[in-house]
Amino acid sequence: xxLIDGKKIALKIKDEIKDQVxxxxxxxxxxxxxxxxxxxxxxxxxxxxxxxxxxxxxVGFNSTLITLPENISENELLYEVDKLxxxxxxxGFIVQLPLPKHIDENKVTLSINPNxxxxxxxxxxxxxxxLGMKSFxxxxxxxxxxxxxxxxxxxxxxxTVVIGRSxxxxxxxxxxxxxxGKSGDSTVTVVHSRTKNIKDYIxxxxxxxxxLGVPDFVKKEMVKDGVVVIDxxxxxxxxxxxxxGYVIKGDVDFESVKDKASYITPVxxxxxxxxxxxxxxxxxxxxxxxx
Ligand code: NAP
Numbered sequence: 001x002x003l004i005d006g007k008k009i010a011l012k013i014k015d016e017i018k019d020q021v022x023x024x025x026x027x028x029x030x031x032x033x034x035x036x037x038x039x040x041x042x043x044x045x046x047x048x049x050x051x052x053x054x055x056x057x058x059v060g061f062n063s064t065l066i067t068l069p070e071n072i073s074e075n076e077l078l079y080e081v082d083k084l085x086x087x088x089x090x091x092g093f094i095v096q097l098p099l100p101k102h103i104d105e106n107k108v109t110l111s112i113n114p115n116x117x118x119x120x121x122x123x124x125x126x127x128x129x130x131l132g133m134k135s136f137x138x139x140x141x142x143x144x145x146x147x148x149x150x151x152x153x154x155x156x157x158x159x160t161v162v163i164g165r166s167x168x169x170x171x172x173x174x175x176x177x178x179x180x181g182k183s184g185d186s187t188v189t190v191v192h193s194r195t196k197n198i199k200d201y202i203x204x205x206x207x208x209x210x211x212l213g214v215p216d217f218v219k220k221e222m223v224k225d226g227v228v229v230i231d232x233x234x235x236x237x238x239x240x241x242x243x244x245g246y247v248i249k250g251d252v253d254f255e256s257v258k259d260k261a262s263y264i265t266p267v268x269x270x271x272x273x274x275x276x277x278x279x280x281x282x283x284x285x286x287x288x289x290x291x
Contacts, residue, residue, distance in 0.1 A: 001258050002151075004230070004265045006143070009150050010273035014059050017280050021060035024287075032287040033062040034118065034280075035084055035093035039077065039103070040070035044236065045096050052094070055276050061283060064090070074103045078111050085113040092118035092286035094279070097168075115289050118282040121168065130175050136282045141173040143274025144209065144230055148183040153207075153228055153263060156185035161205035163218075163251070165192045169211040169232055177209070215249035220256035229257060229264040232271050 021031050034056050038049045049065065056063035066080065077099075084093045093116055099105050114124040120136035128135035137145075148155055160177045164170035170190060178188040191201050193212075202208060202222045210218055211232035223229070233251030250267030258264050265271055 001261050002263045004147055004151055004263050006265055006270040006274045010277035013277040017059045017284055031060050031062055032091045032283050033089055034283045035064040035090045037066045037095045039068045039072055039099055049096050051276055055280060059280055070100055081111045091290050092116045092283045094119045116286060118286050132179055138168055138172050139275045139278040140169050141176055142278040143271055144173055145176055145183040147274055155183050158186050158206040159204060160186040160188045160207040161201050162190045162209045164211035165190050173209055210251040212251055214251055216253040218252040220260055223257055223260055225260050226262045229261045231265050231267050
């Protein structure tokens with residue numbers, strides 16, 4: 001079994017970005033500027049956004065954190081998005097999801113200027129990605145592709161099974177894995193909560209990408225020998241013995257599955273750090289799109 005070290009690769013990518021930022025500054029250009037909008041006080045969302053802002057500093061980007069109250073109206077939030085769309089100093093921005101229930105997330109996503117949509121959630125970017133055109137690719141699937149590429153894992157002609165069909169992970173990664181080109185050309189099966197005989201599909205996977213959010217869902221007996229396992233799941237599980245009161249669990253029972261896998265990502269330290277690194281990569285791209 002070979003561990004896919006997302007933490008190490010993410011640090012490498014950040015160093016590469018940092019070098020590019022130095023070069024920009026040497027040429028008299030401004031460093032890229034990422035803004036993050038957070039609505040409310042959800043603990044996990046605050047942690048994610050905090051890490052994103054911290055990572056900007058690490059690579060020399062400018063960053064702006066916009067914290068808005070839980071009870072902000074949809075119109076007020078749309079107004080904030082519009083200001084960011086028009087602000088020439090901001091190259092790219094994200095609106096951290098989930099949003100409070102009274103706000104229509106689709107409406108907010110649609111209101112973001114696609115050229116600044118570094119999360120890659122706008123239909124314009126999603127559509128371009130599906131058509132194989134240059135676009136912002138959602139950071140988590142982008143990170144998975146990058147990991148497979150950097151570990152030189154062969155995907156062409158392989159059977160990839162994706163568990164989960166969300167628009168931020170399952171669906172985009174299934175499109176990318178069966179697209180032509182880098183880390184693609186795979187034959188993809190997407191399974192979800194309505195799939196019958198899900199275990200049969202999982203057992204047939206050469207590459208298994210799990211994004212369902214159920215801790216330890218994938219067990220040793222469900223996978224075949226030599227499988228490549230990418231565990232996207234991140235779930236906080238209460239653990240009174242830990243300092244924080246919870247532990248982070250993936251979808252895969254790592255301890256039992258690792259002996260059967262040829263490659264496997266740990267949780268934490270696998271896909272998670274890559275998501276942030278690829279958001280930074282998208283921000284660098286937005287800088288060139290908008291200048
Ligand atoms: P989501 O929107 O809740 O989607 C979950 C998907 O899994 C759905 O398609 C659902 O099927 C399917 N599913 C749920 N229970 C299932 C079951 N028992 N059997 C088969 N399929 C099942 O979640 P998400 O946003 O894609 O996130 C998935 C996980 O990845 C979460 O743990 C999340 O925290 C994590 N995540 C990690 C990162 C990272 O950076 N590492 C980034 C994003 C998300 P239906 O469609 O039929 O409901």
